[in-house]
Amino acid sequence: MDETSAKTTQGPVIAERVLDEPSPGERARKRMFGHFGFMFGAGVLITIIAIAFLAPLISPHDPFDQQLARKLIPPIWHDHPKATWEFPLGTDQFGRDYLSRLIHGSQISLLIGFAAMLISGVIGTALGVAAGYFGGRVDMVVNFIITTRLSLPVVLVALAVVSLVGNSLTIVIWVLGLLIWDRFAVVMRSTTQQVRNLDYVAAAQAIGCSTTRIIFAEIMPNIVNNLIVVATIEMAHAIILEAALSFLGLGVQPPAPSWGLMIAEGKNHMLFDPWLVGIPGTALFILILSINLLGDGIRDVTAPENRN
Amino acid sequence: MSKRVLEVENLTVDIPVGAGMLHAVQGISFHVDRGETLCIVGESGCGKSLTSLAVMDLLPKKAIRTADTLELAGENLLGAGERRMSDIRGNTMGMIFQEPMTSLNPAYTIGNQLEEALKRHRRVSTREARDRAIYLLEKVGITAAESRLTQYPHQLSGGLRQRVMIAITLMCGPNLIIADEPTTALDVTIQAQILLLLADLQREFDMGLILITHDLGVVARIADRVAVMYAGQIVEQGTAEQVFNSPTHPYTQGLLDCIPIPGKTDRGKPLGSIPGIVPSLVGEFRSCHFAERCMYAMDDCTKADIDMRDADSPGHRYRCLLDPATCKSNAIREGVA
Amino acid sequence: MLIYALKRLSIALLVAITVSLITFSMIYLSGDPAIALAGETATQQDIENIRKVYGYDQPIIVQYLVWLGNALTGDLGHSHYLKSEVSDVIFQRLPVTMTLGACSLGFALLLSIPLGVLAAMRPNTLIDRIALSIAVVGQALPSFWFALIMIFFFGVALRWLPITGSASWKNFVMPSIALGYYITPAVMRLTRAGMIEVLSSDYIRTARAKGLRPIVVLFKHALRNAIIPVVSLAAVQFGFMLGGSIVIETIFAINGLGQLAWESILRADLPMMQAIVLVLACFYIVLTFLADLLNAFLDPRIRVS
Numbered sequence: 009m010d011e012t013s014a015k016t017t018q019g020p021v022i023a024e025r026v027l028d029e030p031s032p033g034e035r036a037r038k039r040m041f042g043h044f045g046f047m048f049g050a051g052v053l054i055t056i057i058a059i060a061f062l063a064p065l066i067s068p069h070d071p072f073d074q075q076l077a078r079k080l081i082p083p084i085w086h087d088h089p090k091a092t093w094e095f096p097l098g099t100d101q102f103g104r105d106y107l108s109r110l111i112h113g114s115q116i117s118l119l120i121g122f123a124a125m126l127i128s129g130v131i132g133t134a135l136g137v138a139a140g141y142f143g144g145r146v147d148m149v150v151n152f153i154i155t156t157r158l159s160l161p162v163v164l165v166a167l168a169v170v171s172l173v174g175n176s177l178t179i180v181i182w183v184l185g186l187l188i189w190d191r192f193a194v195v196m197r198s199t200t201q202q203v204r205n206l207d208y209v210a211a212a213q214a215i216g217c218s219t220t221r222i223i224f225a226e227i228m229p230n231i232v233n234n235l236i237v238v239a240t241i242e243m244a245h246a247i248i249l250e251a252a253l254s255f256l257g258l259g260v261q262p263p264a265p266s267w268g269l270m271i272a273e274g275k276n277h278m279l280f281d282p283w284l285v286g287i288p289g290t291a292l293f294i295l296i297l298s299i300n301l302l303g304d305g306i307r308d309v310t311a312p313e314n315r316n
Numbered sequence: 317m318s319k320r321v322l323e324v325e326n327l328t329v330d331i332p333v334g335a336g337m338l339h340a341v342q343g344i345s346f347h348v349d350r351g352e353t354l355c356i357v358g359e360s361g362c363g364k365s366l367t368s369l370a371v372m373d374l375l376p377k378k379a380i381r382t383a384d385t386l387e388l389a390g391e392n393l394l395g396a397g398e399r400r401m402s403d404i405r406g407n408t409m410g411m412i413f414q415e416p417m418t419s420l421n422p423a424y425t426i427g428n429q430l431e432e433a434l435k436r437h438r439r440v441s442t443r444e445a446r447d448r449a450i451y452l453l454e455k456v457g458i459t460a461a462e463s464r465l466t467q468y469p470h471q472l473s474g475g476l477r478q479r480v481m482i483a484i485t486l487m488c489g490p491n492l493i494i495a496d497e498p499t500t501a502l503d504v505t506i507q508a509q510i511l512l513l514l515a516d517l518q519r520e521f522d523m524g525l526i527l528i529t530h531d532l533g534v535v536a537r538i539a540d541r542v543a544v545m546y547a548g549q550i551v552e553q554g555t556a557e558q559v560f561n562s563p564t565h566p567y568t569q570g571l572l573d574c575i576p577i578p579g580k581t582d583r584g585k586p587l588g589s590i591p592g593i594v595p596s597l598v599g600e601f602r603s604c605h606f607a608e609r610c611m612y613a614m615d616d617c618t619k620a621d622i623d624m625r626d627a628d629s630p631g632h633r634y635r636c637l638l639d640p641a642t643c644k645s646n647a648i649r650e651g652v653a
Numbered sequence: 654m655l656i657y658a659l660k661r662l663s664i665a666l667l668v669a670i671t672v673s674l675i676t677f678s679m680i681y682l683s684g685d686p687a688i689a690l691a692g693e694t695a696t697q698q699d700i701e702n703i704r705k706v707y708g709y710d711q712p713i714i715v716q717y718l719v720w721l722g723n724a725l726t727g728d729l730g731h732s733h734y735l736k737s738e739v740s741d742v743i744f745q746r747l748p749v750t751m752t753l754g755a756c757s758l759g760f761a762l763l764l765s766i767p768l769g770v771l772a773a774m775r776p777n778t779l780i781d782r783i784a785l786s787i788a789v790v791g792q793a794l795p796s797f798w799f800a801l802i803m804i805f806f807f808g809v810a811l812r813w814l815p816i817t818g819s820a821s822w823k824n825f826v827m828p829s830i831a832l833g834y835y836i837t838p839a840v841m842r843l844t845r846a847g848m849i850e851v852l853s854s855d856y857i858r859t860a861r862a863k864g865l866r867p868i869v870v871l872f873k874h875a876l877r878n879a880i881i882p883v884v885s886l887a888a889v890q891f892g893f894m895l896g897g898s899i900v901i902e903t904i905f906a907i908n909g910l911g912q913l914a915w916e917s918i919l920r921a922d923l924p925m926m927q928a929i930v931l932v933l934a935c936f937y938i939v940l941t942f943l944a945d946l947l948n949a950f951l952d953p954r955i956r957v958s
Contacts, residue, residue: 155664156671158889159934159941161896164914165679168926171918172683248795252900255797256915271798282805289798297793304789374861406863413862418855422954423877433863468953484863 039309046305052298060114068094069105071112071265079103083283097287100270101277106284109265110291116266117247117295120181124246125239127185132192133235139193140200141227147197154193162187163252170258180259184246195238196231203230233310240303244296251292267292321492321524322348322371325385329366332378336599340366340379342548348492348524353515355535355556356528357571358545361594364528367545368494372411373401389491407437410485414497416477420469426480427465433487452483455520457513475506482513492524499534511537532575536560544568547605548597550624554632563652564627564634564643566610572652581651588650604636612638612646654956657949665942672934673724677717679930680923685709689921690733703733707924724931730924732917739928742913747932749819750898750909753832756825758891760833761840766883769844770876773852784845788838797900800831804904817906828905835897836890843886847879854878881951888944892937 040046059066082088083098083106091098097106139150169183203209203226212222251268253259260266262273267288274284329341341363348354356364369375371386373393386393388409393401405411413419420429430449434440440448446465453461456479469477478498485493495514499507515538518525529535535542539556544567552565563569573588581587592609595601604610607617616637624633628640636643647653680686687704688695695703704710707730708719723729729739764787772784807827808816815824851857852875860874895910902911910929917925949955 152664152667152671155941156668156675159668159672159892159937160675161930161933161937162893163896163899164930164933167899167915167918168679168930169682171921172679172689244793251795252797256900256903258918268795268797271801275801278801278805279809285798285801285805289795289801292795292798293793296795297789300789300792372862374858402861402864402866404864405861406865411862413855413858415855419859421856421860421874421878423952432865436863436865436869468957470954471957481859484859 040305043305043309045301046309049298049301049303049305052294053302056114056295056298057118059111060118063111063115067105067108067111068096069108071104071108072263073104074263075103077103080277080281082281083287086283098281098283100273100284106287109270110267110287113265113267113270113288113291114295116177116260116264117250117292120177120184120250120260121243121247121299123181124184124188124250125243127182128187128189128242128246129192129235129239131186132189132194132238133196135189136193136196137200137231140197141204143201150193150197154190157187157190160187163249166249166253167256167258170253175258175261177260180250180253184249188242188245188249191242192235192238195234199231199234200227203227233306237303237307240299240306244299244303247292247296247299319349320347320387321350321352321389322526323385323387324371325383327367327370327383327386328381329363329370329375330380330382331376332380333598339597340548341370342597344543344545344548344550346543346550346553348526350491350524351519351522353518353525353527353538353540354543355539355541356526356543356545357530357532357535359530359594362545363548364545365496368411368496368526368528371494372405372409373398374405374411403437406433406485406490407488408490409492409494410488410490412478412481412485412493412495412498415501416474416481417501419481420477422469425466425468426472430465430480430484430487433484437488448487449483452486453480455486455517456480456483457509458483474502475510478502478506478510479513482510482517486517486521489521490523492526493518494526494528496528497530498527500529500531507534508537514538532571544571547594549605549635551606551636552627552634553624554627554629558627558629558632561653562628562632562644563647564632564640565606565636566612566638566643566646567606568634569643569647569650569652570609573650577652585651612642654949657955658946661942661945665938669935669938672938673721673931674717676927676931676934677720680927683921686923690923724928729928729931732922732925734917734920734922735925739925742925743910743928743932746908746910746913749907750895750902750911752819753825753828753898753902753907753909754891754895756829757833757894758836758887760829761835761837761890762887764833765837765841766844766880769841770848770871772841772845773848773879774871776849781845784841788841791834791838794834796831796835796897797904799834800827800901800904803827803831819905819907819909824905824907828901828907831904832894832898832901836887836894839890840883840887843883844879847882848875851875851879881948884951885941885944885948888940888947892940895933895936 078095078099079101081090081092081095081099084091084093084096086098095105095107097110099105100109135150135153139147166183166187170179173179173183206226209222209226212226217225250259250266251271254266254268255272257272260269262269270288271285274281274288278285324347325345326343327341327345328339328343331338331340344363344367346354346356356367358364366375366379370379370381370383371393373381373396375381383394388404393404396404420426427446427449430452431442431445434445434448435442449465450461453464458464458476458479464472469480472480482498493514498514499510502510511534514525514527517523527534527538535556542552542554542556542559543550544552544559544565546567552559552563552568559568560572563572567590570588570590574590576587590609595605595608602620603618604613604622607613610617614637622635622637624635626632626640627634628644634643638646644653680689683689687700687707687709690707691700691703708716711719720730727740729743731737732739732742735742768784768787772781775781804816804827807813814826815821816827818824857870857875860870865874898909899911899914901907902909903915906912910933914926914929916922917929
């Protein structure tokens with residue numbers, strides 16, 4: 009006799025299951041738009057990128073136009089007779105419009121940040137994935153390379169190399185790109201290792217999936233999340249480094265409106281005209297902050313368990 | 317001295333979760349006497365671990381505990397603040413956890429962790445604490461006890477670590493030990509040893525022992541009394557003999573049907589299984605918690621909460637609308653009585 | 654433990670040798686180092702002289718080995734511009750940079766570890782958000798700009814602190830804060846994450862079940878375990894900080910190794926540049942080696958095997 013079918017009544021359903029739950033895609037989008045840091049970071053970054061692209065159109069003046077007659081005009085919020093809406097952020101010691109310089113400077117920061125991030129990303133990811141996937145000797149060699157790179161003082165080496173080779177924009181980008189790939193390598197290595205050891209990869213192998221399919225279907229999606237997060241970190245890192253190099257005079261050369269350079273040039277006038285240092289520094293801070301918040305947001309939304 | 321070590325009446329544990337209030341433990345009552353082993357049996361998620369944490373007041377911060385009575389050797393624990401509770405824990409009441417591999421601090425020696433348990437509650441010299449540690453290590457069956465003191469947890473196997481955990485609980489001579497699935501993470505051969513050890517120690521030191529487990533085999537070995545938990549409630553309670561020989565509640569019968577019992581289960585007969593899943597305990601619902609999976613469920617079963625009632629022998633209680641006679645005949649039919 | 658130490662030591666040595674190779678080859682980036690050293694107004698004869706004096710006419714392998722051999726005996730070359738031995742100058746300036754580094758590290762640890770512990774004890778509360786905000790702001794703040802802001806407020810506007818030189822302890826306050834703030838976010842986050850993980854571990858539950866007092870649980874049991882990875886990180890970050898000191902030292906006109914490096918770069922004083930990079934790199938290697946040892950020592954699972 010089949011006892012399990014002896015139930016005599018239907019009775020109400022005690023544990024109700026919600027059948028119309030949102031799909032994973034919808035849930036991810038909800039998390040994204042609800043995450044303040046992500047939205048703020050993304051919003052600010054997109055705005056700055058737009059500004060960089062539209063720079064020639066939206067700059068009120070030519071950033072290189074020096075007119076000593078109108079030098080050191082304070083920004084509009086200063087209670088000063090010379091302050092005028094013609095130069096909302098004032099002018100520097102050469103009479104150049106600060107707003108226009110700031111706008112054009114965004115191009116430099118974004119370009120160098122992005123390019124250096126790409127170069128270091130390619131190098132670091134290649135090294136890291138190789139080490140994580142193949143293990144053994146490859147891993148040992150890559151670890152050695154990473155340790156050696158970490159031993160070198162980055163700022164010092166960058167300065168030395170730029171001083172010896174020359175300091176065009178291209179060289180700065182390449183020097184930075186060749187120096188900051190370590191985090192990419194370390195993170196991609198550990199991520200690849202983790203994913204490689206997961207049960208479902210073993211399961212995929214057990215049912216005969218090809219290596220290519222395993223790499224692209226199982227390993228890549230997990231790597232991509234971390235990759236994007238590290239990319240944001242390193243882009244911010246590159247931007248800070250370029251600013252530091254330019255501040256020291258060995259990055260982008262005058263009269264280019266690199267924000268770091270603007271801070272250096274304004275440093276000597278800081279006592280009476282602090283905005284010369286304050287404005288580009290604030291711009292740097294906001295840009296880097298937005299990139300960091302964006303990266304944190306992406307990590308929170310896609311893999312909150314990596315939150316350290 | 318009074319025999320009753322622990323008295324619990326109407327204990328509830330509620331935990332606020334995203335979807336509402338999770339009623340993890342709902343009005344359970346039980347007691348333990350000196351020299352007595354109470355086994356709380358139930359499947360994962362039935363609330364048995366939370367029960368033990370509630371008694372020790374080690375629940376997560378969000379959890380809300382209420383009870384009519386919660387007395388340890390006559391002392392009311394309900395109003396006891398954290399200070400008083402920390403004086404009691406490890407002193408008159410001790411607890412052993414499930415995972416011996418991670419329950420000891422990897423940075424300190426065994427000796428250090430044993431001695432600190434005693435020094436916290438008693439004014440003793442390091443020499444005295446050390447002597448007691450050696451004494452107890454030998455009592456729990458660890459040879460070369462003195463040399464073990466300077467070893468670190470990672471140098472010991474799981475079985476040894478669990479013995480050390482037991483020794484730690486015994487350092488201050490507690491009235492009550494709560495063991496939450498102490499053998500689940502151990503090899504089967506070690507399980508038996510640890511259980512026998514617990515039973516011996518309990519007899520020797522005249523303590524009360526609450527053993528929480530999901531393994532009926534464990535229960536059969538050392539339980540004096542049994543409480544069967546399901547979905548936050550105790551559905552059957554009594555002496556081991558009563559519950560095993562006359563399982564009254566359909567869930568208990570279902571459980572016993574799932575395991576082969578020598579002498580009772582016929583050869584070749586398929587082992588039973590209980591269809592369905594445990595109900596969600598979030599939010600209010602008034603019903604027998606087992607009704608959805610019970611083959612004897614009636615309309616009335618889902619209309620209101622069911623109270624405990626007496627079964628056919630004194631001290632044997634169960635939570636079902638069916639009368640004892642019907643339950644008994646069901647049990648016999650199932651082949652579990 | 655001994656085997657572990659030896660393994661680490663051999664790797665450290667190998668890395669040091671590789672770094673020396675890289676450092677050595679750096680001076681060839683500009684083409685002919687003799688030309689770079691000689692300067693713009695040099696004649697062909699000057700260049701030839703320099704080539705002989707510095708040995709640039711030898712085969713590269715020989716040059717490297719000579720240079721390495723000298724370096725190992727403490728002879729890091731001769732500075733044409735300062736007219737003195739490189740090693741003399743470096744060791745003269747080293748203590749200042751070390752002092753700055755130590756103060757910065759001290760500031761960073763005093764700020765980040767307590768914050769990290771507090772944040773871990775009360776996650777998602779006000780103190781946690783404050784700690785995380787400090788971390789977020791710290792990561793976005795360029796150290797040189799932060800230094801300038803501090804100079805403006807504390808040095809110029811309020812006149813509380815001196816803004817140049819390295820005469821008294823007051824000179825080190827702002828530079829230490831500017832430099833230390835650089836590594837605070839990473840250390841704080843790691844402390845916080847480590848403590849959160851440790852506080853939810855089983856042995857902490859055991860400690861509470863023993864009735865141990867909360868302070869004892871927090872420090873003796875929790876922090877003792879959570880601090881282990883922080884030690885390694887702090888050592889590594891200290892190394893980074895020393896590299897970044899070049900910016901801070903130039904801003905505050907502190908007479909340390911960083912400023913020396915800066916001057917030598919400006920003057921194309923190649924032997925000096927090489928030597929400083931080598932010294933800092935070796936210092937980092939030694940530091941991480943010691944940190945590895947300390948790490949292993951703190952974790953009985955490695956120390957006693």
